Amino acid sequence: MVSYPQLLMEDQIGAPGSGISRRDFVKASGLGGTVALAGCTAPGEVPTEESVDTSTTPAESDSDLPTTSPPEIVNVDEQGGEVTLSSVPAKHEAHPGGSMGGPVELPKVWAFKADDGEPSVPGPILRTTEGEDMEVTFDNTDGMRPHTVHFHAVQKQWEDDGVPTTTGIRIDPGQKHTYTIPANVTGTHLYHCHYQTHRHIDMGMYGIFRVDPKGYEPADKEYFMTLKEWDSRLNRQMAGMDASYDPRNRRPDTFTVNGKSAPRTLHPEDGSPIIVEQGDTVRIHMCNNGYMDHPMHIHNHRFQVTHKDGGKIPEAARHDQDITSIPPAGRHTIEFEADADPGIYLAHCHKVSHAMNGTAYPGGMITGVVYKEAMDTDIFKQLMDYAGYEA
Structure with a gap:
């Protein structure tokens, strides 16, 4: 098991990675006080990617959409090599304040979330170790649009490539599908939806997955x-x-x-x-x-x-x-x-x-x-x- 520190979001200050604790931050900053927390299409039926339907549904138009959270780091190894992703309609505040040209807001995104976590843009950072397999389930049971998940860099089975027009697999609303993603190429890679890619990435369906080499030695700050x-x-x-x-x-x-x-x-x-x-x-x-x-x-x-x-x-x-x-x-x-x-x-x-x-x-x-x-x-x-x- 890799020995890099697993920092919970509620304890972390700074970018995703090895920041400092909230307590140390408050102490160092001199600010004091209490911090205010702000299934799939059958293989024989090759799906197409028709012109996208840009209409909204009543549920998607709900003014009570959740607000995205910062991306969390998910140690997939510690979860037995399994993680479930889903996509949640949300609103995204890139800069909610009034300073420096704000507020900057995206009123609708389709945010990835992992398991029972919070939706985020970018999506959760999936971290695993060389030689392991990730079983990544995309759960579209409560979804409203077709999606897939494509992982860059690693070599996988044809059916796990995440492209509906070449694999015949598209995850329609009400369905779920599991991809087997081998951790056979070390490094930092991307994942994203590959259905109507030019729109779905721009709606927020993207993230990082990281394959640590065996014996990985983290830096002081990562x-x-x-x-x-x-x-x-x-x-x-x-x-x-x-x-x-x-x-x-x-x-x-x-x-x-x-x-x-x-x-x-x-x-x-x-x-x-x-x-x-x-x-x-x-x-x-x-x-x-x-x-x-x-x-x-x-x-x-x-x-x-x-x-x-x-x-x-x-x-x-x-x-x-x-x-x-x-x-x-x-x-x-x-x-x-x-x-x-x-x-x-x-x-x-x-x-x-x-x-x-x-x-x-x-x-x-x-x-x-x-x-x-x-x-x-x-x-x-x-x-x-x-x-x-x-x-």
């Missing part, structure tokens, strides 16, 4: 970072609002890291700050679940890209850099030492239009490297105000 751009016309159209979306004329207007737009990305519970201490070795698994390249730049640090798309880069081929461009569906793992003057440093997409909320700059695809030593400062408290953090 985080997952999922990048995504959105054309909110689709989400507004599916919410029954006056909007019209054309996938051939896609115009992204919302840019997120782990589902949030700056400054909400710096929120210690709802966002994804990279919290470090002086001298830490930091490992970040960056994944691009969007359809555009995102050149990610970290201020005041030099890093090395150690893995791309699950493949290890030989040490002789690595070099120090401060920006790496991640293509659609690409995954880059970077490592660096937290050796800068302890402070707060941006990590952001260097396409400036992606670092905006509407016409407001800064915003969008920005998060930050936050040194624990810098939390008890006035500028950090100001950033927490922008992010909407109450303590």
